Amino acid sequence: MFGLSRFPYLGVVVPKAVLPGRRSGSLRGWCLGSMAVFQSGLLVLTTPLASLAPRLAPILTSAARLVNHTLYVHLQPGMSLEGPAQPQSSPVQATFEVLDFIAHLYAGANLHRHLDVRILLTNIQTKSAFLPPLPSSVQNLAHPPEVVLTDFQTLDGSKLLPELLQPYAERVEHLSEFLVDIKPSLTFDIIPLLDPYGPAGSDPSLEFLVVSEETYRGGMAANRFRLENDLEELALYQIQLVKDESHEQHEEEKVSSSNSRQRLLGKLLRPPNKRPELPSGLYVIGLTGISGSGKSSIAQRLKGLGAFVIDSDHLGHRAYAPSGPAYQPVVEAFGTDILHKDGIINRKILGSRVFGNKKQMKILTDIVWPVIAKLAREEMDLAVAEGKDVCVIDAAMLLEAGWQNMVHEVWTVVIPETEAVRRIVERDGLSEAAAQSRLQSQMSGQQLVDQSHVVLSTLWEPHVTQLQVEKAWNLLQKRISKTPQACD
Structure with missing residues (x-):
């Protein structure tokens, strides 16, 4: 029972x-x-x-x-x-x-x-x-x-798509402008929240706290905290949330910043790069994201919409092959003990040699990254020969390798790190510690987004991801059609 x-x-x-x-x-x-x-x-x-x-x-x-x-x-x-x-x-x-x-x-x-x-x-x-x-x-x-x-969340619960949060200084500026605009005589202070309670938990001069249906429990928690610290309870004034009449099924029903951030997915966030040195008539996208982000699944969806996809991992395998352009330099740099009996480079042994060793890693990347970039340029020529007008370079290390210099736009796929860890553990059979170590060796989602033109996320159901990709693709087609010189 x-x-x-x-x-x-x-x-x-x-x-x-x-x-x-x-x-x-x-x-x-x-x-x-x-x-x-x-x-x-x-x-x-x-x-x-x-x-x-x-x-x-x-x-x-x-x-x-x-x-x-x-x-x-x-x-x-x-x-x-x-x-x-x-x-x-x-x-x-x-x-x-x-x-x-x-x-x-x-x-x-x-x-x-x-x-x-x-x-x-x-x-x-x-x-x-x-x-x-x-x-x-x-x-x-x-x-x-x-x-x-x-599903209970504490006051320090994480935000949805934090990589797309507007910088604090900009939010303060916009809020101040709004408050002065609607009532110039209003006196106000805007204070950053450095702990779960903020001034509500410590300011003895406060008399009431404005809450919503969602944050009412947080207001009660703030009052308990005040009582524990010999402060008077605040009156809780509950307001209604404004309904968002145009929300999608995976969005919140209220008007919210979370919905606004979700609607940024697939949109152009900054002007594209001009790359006159790239093949004429070809628009190149660099697709990246942290491990487990679903980047490769996005690449396949773009391929289904007509893009020519260059898989940098596949180019890496070509580069390391015995007949590949990186084979001999890598063997000379790291020794023949990195080889299988058949002469093929054992990438697991090579990986263990360089992982966590910045000097050894730089030696390897200085050899391999330029080779992969050259192979990618050859693939671009193949895309032009096939009559493609959009080419996508699928590369986890796109920004680390400096390959953003050979694309018009950088597209980044983001998910929460906890979800990335779960996916890596499930997909690769690693321990959570090993998955986290892998992520720590890469640029963070925020660092990637800060250099990106378009952001996508695979956090929701597959059909939502597909709609995102189609939205991004359609907007891209409009940009290309309006500015054909961007491809030249």
């Missing part, structure tokens, strides 16, 4: 044998490696539904890593999980929003075929007076949950 009205610990409840573990990035819970470790689980969703929908995909992905059979889902939007008090379940009206969300959840769960997802309807109530009242919230479940997960 499992009671939905009171949970011993909302976040995660697991058998003592498997504690401790590591905090998960998408769920408040414990991530115990890359494989699901529990037969059954209960996922308690407490975020307001309007904000929960765009977060649903990564939440389900995280849950699928922990649970490998039955996942019960309990909807309780607005439930507070902060403080020592036991959370109480309450009825949820069966509105159209709730019913649409349930359909959306089941559709998202279909991506995780090993999961038997069951949304509990115990507390979902209709307004019909002809139906019996809500039964007891304690019910027998066929597969008693071995773990309890929630």
